[in-house]
Each structure stands twice: as C-alpha cells, then as structure tokens.
Amino acid sequence: MAGLPDDPPAEEGEGPAQLGWIEAEIEDEFPGLALVTVEVPCRPTRTAPWVVHRLTDLANRITGPYALRVRQLPVPALHRAFYRQLGLDPDVRRPPLEQALFDRLWSGGFVPGGMPGDALLVGLLETGVAVWAADAAALSGPLGVRGARTGEELWTAGQVRPLAKGELVIADADRPVARIFEPLAPPFAVGPTTRRVVLYVLQVPGVPALDVQESLNTCRKLLRIA
Amino acid sequence: MRGIEGLELVDEEPVAPFAAPATERLPVVPSLPDRALEQDEHAARRTLRRQVARLEQQLSIAVADDLLAGARGRLQTDVLAAPAGVARLQSLGELERRRDELVARLTEVEARRTEELHNRVLLREMYRDPAAYKHTRLETSDLAERGCRVYEVVPRFGLVGILGGWWRVKVSSGCPLAPAASSFAGDEARHTDGRPRAARPVSGVGLSPGAGGRRTRGRAWRRSSPAGRGRPARGAARGPRGCGSTGGSGPGRA
Numbered sequence: 001m002a003g004l005p006d007d008p009p010a011e012e013g014e015g016p017a018q019l020g021w022i023e024a025e026i027e028d029e030f031p032g033l034a035l036v037t038v039e040v041p042c043r044p045t046r047t048a049p050w051v052v053h054r055l056t057d058l059a060n061r062i063t064g065p066y067a068l069r070v071r072q073l074p075v076p077a078l079h080r081a082f083y084r085q086l087g088l089d090p091d092v093r094r095p096p097l098e099q100a101l102f103d104r105l106w107s108g109g110f111v112p113g114g115m116p117g118d119a120l121l122v123g124l125l126e127t128g129v130a131v132w133a134a135d136a137a138a139l140s141g142p143l144g145v146r147g148a149r150t151g152e153e154l155w156t157a158g159q160v161r162p163l164a165k166g167e168l169v170i171a172d173a174d175r176p177v178a179r180i181f182e183p184l185a186p187p188f189a190v191g192p193t194t195r196r197v198v199l200y201v202l203q204v205p206g207v208p209a210l211d212v213q214e215s216l217n218t219c220r221k222l223l224r225i226a
Numbered sequence: 227m228r229g230i231e232g233l234e235l236v237d238e239e240p241v242a243p244f245a246a247p248a249t250e251r252l253p254v255v256p257s258l259p260d261r262a263l264e265q266d267e268h269a270a271r272r273t274l275r276r277q278v279a280r281l282e283q284q285l286s287i288a289v290a291d292d293l294l295a296g297a298r299g300r301l302q303t304d305v306l307a308a309p310a311g312v313a314r315l316q317s318l319g320e321l322e323r324r325r326d327e328l329v330a331r332l333t334e335v336e337a338r339r340t341e342e343l344h345n346r347v348l349l350r351e352m353y354r355d356p357a358a359y360k361h362t363r364l365e366t367s368d369l370a371e372r373g374c375r376v377y378e379v380v381p382r383f384g385l386v387g388i389l390g391g392w393w394r395v396k397v398s399s400g401c402p403l404a405p406a407a408s409s410f411a412g413d414e415a416r417h418t419d420g421r422p423r424a425a426r427p428v429s430g431v432g433l434s435p436g437a438g439g440r441r442t443r444g445r446a447w448r449r450s451s452p453a454g455r456g457r458p459a460r461g462a463a464r465g466p467r468g469c470g471s472t473g474g475s476g477p478g479r480a
Contacts, residue, residue: 025315026315028268029268029271029315065294068290068293068294069290069294071286071289071290072286072287072290077282077283077286080282080283080286081278081279081282081283083313084278084279084282084324084328085275085278085279085316085321085324086313086314086315086316087311087312087313087314087316087320087324088311088312088313090282147314147315164311164312164314166314166315167312167313167314168312168313168314168315179312179313180313181313
C-alpha cells in the first residue's frame with residue numbers, strides 16, 4: 001500500500017489514493033494490473049440538480065454511432081482485450097462503459113439514482129474507467145485482487161452464491177467483496193447507513209494512469225460537493 | 227513436451243500377453259526442471275495473450291466498421307464459442323481456444339464481406355439482364371445495406387411475363403410492422419400471430435389467400451359493415467397499413 005506520487009492533496013476527511021495488493025500469481029501474469037483505492041466521506045443522498053444536468057448533457061452526447069464506435073477507442077478496447085484474456089466474452093458480459101452506453105440507448109437517458117452511484121457514472125462516462133464504491137465500515141483491511149478459494153461465497157443479486165475456485169475477486173483481508181468488474185452487493189454496497197466509502201478502480205493493463213486518476217478525482221469532487 | 231526426454235530411462239519389461247497397454251504402466255518419469263517449464267509456459271501464455279488482444283482489436287474494428295456502414299447481422303456468428311465462464315487466469319489450452327475462436331470469427335467476417343461483395347455484383351447483373359436471373363432474390367442484409375428492401379426478379383404480369391420472357395427486378399421496400407402486443411390485442415389477435423384480425427369476409431366473397439388488393443378488401447369491409455356504407459364498423463380491426471410495399475399480398479410481405 002503506497003500513496004500515489006501525483007495524487008492531488010486530499011481534502012479534510014479524505015484519505016490518500018493508494019495501491020491495493022495483487023496476488024503474486026495474478027501480478028505475474030498481468031504486470032500492468034493495479035487496484036487504486038481511496039477512502040472518502042460519503043452520505044447517500046439524492047442527486048443534486050446540477051449533477052442531473054451533467055448526466056443529461058452526457059446522455060445527449062451519446063448516439064448510436066458513438067456506441068458502435070466506442071469499442072475502437074483506446075480504453076474500452078483495452079478492457080475488451082482484458083476480458084478476452086480472462087476468458088470472458090465482452091459481447092455477452094459487457095465492459096462497464098459499453099454497458100452504460102447500452103443502458104443509455106435502451107432507456108433513452110440516464111435516470112438519476114442518487115449519490116454516490118451517479119458520481120461513479122459521471123466518472124465512468126467521462127473517462128471510460130469504471131469506479132466502484134464499497135462501504136468502508138463493512139471492509140476489514142485494504143482491498144486487493146486475488147483468486148477465489150475453495151468454498152468461498154459472495155452475495156450476488158440478493159442471494160449467496162458460491163465462487164468458482166480461482167475466480168478473480170476484489171477482496172479485503174478476510175473475504176471476497178465483489179467479482180471483478182461487477183457491482184457490489186450487500187453488505188459491501190453503499191446503503192442508507194453508509195458514512196464513508198472506499199472508491200476503487202481496477203486499472204487494466206495498458207490504461208493510462210492519467211485516466212484512472214481523472215476518473216477517481218471526478219468522483220471525489222462530485223461526492224465532496226454533494 | 228513434459229517428460230519426453232525421460233522416456234528412454236524407462237526400463238523395458240517383457241510384455242506379458244493380455245497385459246494392460248504399456249502407456250498405462252509408465253511410471254512417473256523425471257522431467258525438465260519445473261522452473262524452466264514454468265518460464266516457457268509463462269512466455270507462451272504471454273504470447274497468446276498478446277495475440278488474443280490483437281485479434282480482439284481487429285474483430286472490434288471489423289464489426290464496428292460494418293455496423294456503421296449499415297451491415298446487419300454482423301454480430302451474429304456461427305462460430306461455436308466456449309460458454310462464457312468466470313473471470314480467471316487462463317491456462318495455455320484455454321488461451322489457445324480463445325485465440326482460435328477469434329480467428330474463426332475474423333475468418334467468418336471476411337467470408338461474409340466477400341459474399342456481400344459478390345451479391346452486389348450479382349445485383350448489378352440482375353438489373354442488366356433480369357431474364358438470366360429468374361426468381362433470384364436478394365435482401366439488404368445480403369448486401370450489407372440498411373433497410374428492409376428485397377430485390378427479386380419476377381415476371382411482368384405473371385404468366386404473361388413468363389411466356390413472353392419479360393422479367394424485371396422488383397424492389398419491395400419497407401420493414402414488416404411489429405406484431406401487436408398480445409396483452410393489448412386480446413385473444414383474437416393472439417390467434418392471428420399478433421396481427422389484428424381483418425374484418426371477416428362474408429362467405430363466398432372476400433379474402434381468399436393470395437387475393438389481396440384494395441378492391442377486394444374494401445368489398446369485404448362493405449359487406450361486413452353493419453351500416454353498409456363501405457367503412458368498417460367502429461372498433462373493427464383494419465388491415466395493417468403503411469407497409470410500403472408496392473404490390474404483393476398480405477401483411478407479411480417483405
């Protein structure tokens with residue numbers, strides 16, 4: 001766990017951006033993979049009107065041709081390649097940005113869902129790098145990436161499901177928190193009692209650190225003002 | 227390659243008749259040092275991952291270009307891919323399978339492009355000499371174009387055209403109407419494959435299969451209308467309109 005060198009000064013109550021741990025075997029296979037985390041204060045609230053306005057602006061920029069072309073852009077293309085390398089089909093289980101664009105085209109806009117979800121969505125749409133938020137109170141120790149062990153389980157869609165052995169997960173010191181590239185489920189998801197969240201970004205090999213920082217800073221800024 | 231060098235060290239034993247095959251009785255043989263093997267495998271996996279990334283990029287570009295150009299159906303594939311599993315580190319064999327799938331997908335895209343090019347040439351030829359391509363039918367999806375047009379070489383005036391050798395390319399435009407939702411249309415529409423049922427003709431007159439046309443349909447409405455004013459009764463379902471096709475019969479045409 002080390003603070004990032006180019007990290008902007010943290011506001012009061014915010015922790016510095018840190019690198020999470022990566023299991024040795026995974027790091028050996030993907031040397032460029034990184035998990036960047038930052039802990040910030042956050043209360044689940046309604047989305048502020050100006051954030052809604054920003055989301056509307058972003059939604060208006062997204063067109064069908066853009067959604068088709070997005071897979072050729074550098075950051076989404078790296079995500080697609082990484083999905084393939086992990087044995088996933090990006091046309092079946094879409095990378096975060098493509099899924100957001102698909103939802104936008106499907107529903108005709110971005111329906112505000114409250115903070116911090118909308119802050120994460122703005123960060124994703126503006127940079128192509130997905131940010132997830134975990135309830136800091138539910139975590140024990142720093143986050144990292146590892147393969148699931150035999151017998152481990154995870155809450156998904158309201159029920160406990162066993163993890164396949166070796167499946168890549170985001171984990172804290174004790175247990176798996178979420179599958180990689182998937183949203184969190186209770187007890188780690190942000191709820192009404194959440195007061196602090198850990199924002200984390202999985203930096204796919206090849207994605208510039210600038211994009212990762214930009215995405216994190218966008219989320220941080222929105223959460224700070226909200 | 228693991229353990230091949232060590233096979234020579236296995237002592238040859240006299241093989242008894244009806245004994246198990248020799249391969250089953252091979253003892254564990256000394257192999258290359260694990261570390262060197264791991265390094266080799268690691269390098270091979272790295273190379274395969276690079277190939278997979280490059281192929282995925284090529285496939286993305288090909289699919290996006292085709293979709294932007296209006297080609298439909300390019301996301302459909304006949305390549306049997308391994309079922310999408312979970313995100314995990316892939317073994318050498320799994321990475322090879324992924325690479326082979328991507329190669330097959332790319333080959334398929336190239337084959338479709340070639341076929342579509344051939345179809346465009348065929349369409350030009352159909353216009354130039356329709357009689358040489360009787361009843362040939364091409365859809366826009368065969369040509370990688372937008373829309374729902376169908377190009378078909380048909381005889382003019384039916385039998386007269388066939389006898390006189392008078393053929394033409396008929397362009398049918400417009401997409402089929404979306405079927406009505408069963409929850410709104412009720413049971414009657416559900417039995418007609420989602421389409422609203424047309425006014426029921428009086429026996430002996432009306433809509434025989436293939437006897438389309440406005441006059442016939444209008445007559446059927448007149449007869450079935452209780453007021454007898456040539457309009458369908460209020461609430462009676464009318465046939466679909468705006469299909470955009472010139473000629474033909476029935477709502478299900480292209």
